[in-house]
Amino acid sequence: MNLKTAKLADVAKAAGVSTSLVSLVLSGKGSNRCSEETEARIKAAALELGYRANRLARSLKEQQTRTIGLLSIEVATSPYAGELLMAAQRSARSHDYDLFFVEVENNAKSIGEALELMAEHQVVGVLIAAFFHHEIELPERLPSNLVFANCFGSRGDYPTYVPAETASFMQSLKMLGISGHQNVAVIMEELPWPAAVARTETFKQAAQQFEWVDSARRMHFYADVNSNQGYEAAMKIMLEDPSVTAIACYNDRVAMGVYQALNELRISIPSQVSVVAFDDLELISGGLRPGLTTVRLPHYQMGREAVERLIRICEERDEETQKLVEIRGELVVRDSVSVPRPATESPFEASFSAPLQEKEEK
Template sequence: MAKRRAVTMTQVATQAGVSQATVSLVLNGADGGRVSEDTRKRVKDAVEQLGYRTNAFAKSLRSGHSGMIGFISDEVASAPFAGELLKGAQQFAWETGNVLLSVDAYDDAELEAAAVDMMLSYRVSGVIYASMYHRHVDVPKSLEALPSVVVNAQDPTGRFSSVFPDEVGGGYAATRHLLDAGHHRIAMINIQPEDSDLPAGVGRLEGYRRALEEKGLVLDPALVAYGSGIVADGFELTSRLMAAAEPPTAIFCGNDRTAWGAYRALEALGKRPGRDIAIVGFDNHDMLAPNLDPALTTVALPYEQMARQALQILLDGPGSEVRRVAVECTLVERESVMNAKVQR
C-alpha cells in the first residue's frame, strides 16, 4: 500500500486561493489584522478539508518553544495509584495547550540522564520530576538547565520548587475524625520504622500527635506500632494491640494496605470494623478502600491536584521563586467508623 504524502502549505494556499505567505500568517496567528475574516475562514476550511498538519518540530526551532512539558519519574506510570500524577499532568497540559513527554526512569541513573538529554533536545518548556512515593529526592544537576518542579517528593537542597502531600494535615484529619466520633483510646499503626525519616510516616504520626494534644490527650507509646505498610504487618500489629489489657477502640492505619491487614485480624478475633472498633486508613486506594467490607474511611492523597499545581508553577515562568507547596489530603468518609457511644 502506497504511503500517503503529507499535505503541503502550497496545496492549502491553492485550495484557499491565497498565497503561501497568507496561509503561514493565518496558521501562526501573525496576520496582525491584515487578513480579512473571509480569507482566514477559507484558509482554515482548506486546512480541514485537506487534513494539513503543521510541522511542530520546525515551528519549535523557529520559536524556541515546543509546547511540550517533560515528565520524568521513577515508576509513576506503572504504579497502581500514583499514576494519577501522570493523568493529572496530562490533562492540565492539554487544557493549557501543551503536550506531555513522559519517561519512567525506574531509578536508573543512566536512563534518567538520557531522558534529560532528550527533554533538552526537544526544547521542552520545563520538567516535572515525580516520585512514586513521598520522599526526599536528589534531583539531577542537569535539570538546572530547565525550569523544573519536584512533585510527590521534596528537594532538600531548595534548588527546585516542591509540591507534596500535606501528610501532617492528613494524619490530623484522620485522628480528628475518630476523636469527633467519641474515641479517646486511638492507636496508630505507622508505615515505617520508628527511626525512619521518610516524610509520609513522620508527617502522619505528627498529625496524629497534634490531634490528640489539641483534645487534651497525651500520646501513649503503647498505642503506637511501627510496620512497613504491608497487609501482613497490619494483621500482626492489630492482633498485638487488641491483645492488650486495655485495647484501643479505634485504629488509625498509616495506609490502606495496613488497614486491610487490620480488617483480617479483627475478623479472626470475631470483631467487625465499624461495629466493634473504628478503622481509618490513608491513601484512598481505589481498588481497595471502597471494596473492603465495610468500605474503609480513609484519607485521599491528592495526586491529580499535586500534578496540576506543579505544572502551574512551570507555566508561571522561569522567574518564579522557589516554592514549597503542601497540598491538602482530604478525608473520605465511608462505613468503618462508628460513634463510640454505640460501640458494641
C-alpha cells in the same frame, strides 16, 4: 494523516497564493492582510488537503516548543499512579501544552539522562513526579524550569508540591478524637519515609491534644508495613491490649489487614473498634466492609497545580515566592468510625450472628 501530510507549500499552490499568506491566515495573525475571498479560498484548500502544521518546523523557527517533560520516577510501584499523570496531562492540554513522558528509576544517573533527553527535545520545563512521597537523587545539571510533584529534590530549591501529611492525617485522627475515643492504637511504618515520619509526629500531636491514654505504648512500628503486616499488628493490639477502641493505620493497605484481623477476632467495625487510615485507594477503601474512613491523597491536585505552576514559570509570569506547597487531602468519611463502645465492654462481643440471621430471614 498517512505518512506525508500536506505542507504549507501545497496549500499555497492549491490556493494560488504564497506560503507566507497561508501561514498568516491559518494562524489568524493575518487579519486584514488579505481579502475575505482569498482567506476563504486558503481555508478551503487547507481543509481539502487536510493540512496540519509541522510542529517541528514551527518550534524550530519560533525557538520554543510548547512541550513539557514529565519525568516519572518508578511509576509502576503504586496503583493510582495514573491519577497524577492524568491530572498533569489534562492540565497541560488545557493550557495547550503537550507532554513528553519518560519514566526512570530513582538514581541520579538515570534521571540525568532523562533530563538530557528532554533537553534535546527542547522541552520548556520539566515536572518530576513520583508515586510515593520521597526524596529524589538529582544529577549535576538541572533545567531551570523544574517543579516537583509528590516528591522533592536532593538539591536545589525548586517549587515542590507534596501532600500535607500532618494536616491530612490529623483529619483522620481528629475524627477519632471528637468521636470520643481515648484508647487509640496506631500502626505505623518504621522506615523513615517522609510520610511515616510526619504521620508518626501527627499521631503524637493528636494524642496530646485529645489526651489519649497510653499513647506512647500504643504506637506500633513495622518496617515495610505495606507487606501485609496490618493483620499481625491488629491481632497483637487487640489480644494484648483489648481496651483499645480505635486503630489508626499508616495507610489503606494496612487497614485491609486490620479489617481481616478484626473480622477473625469477631470484633465488629465500627461498633467495637473504629478504624481510620490514609491514601483512599478506592480499590481498598471502597471495597472493604464497612467502607473505610480515610484521607485521600491529593494526587490529582498535586499533578494539576504542579503543572500549572510549571507553565507559569515557563511563561515567566510566576508570582508565587513559596517553594514548598503542601496540599491537604480530603477526609473521605465512610462507615468505619463510630463513638467508642462503653469502657466496660469487651471488644470480643461483636455478635456475628446478626448479619447471618438477617440473611436467613428471607
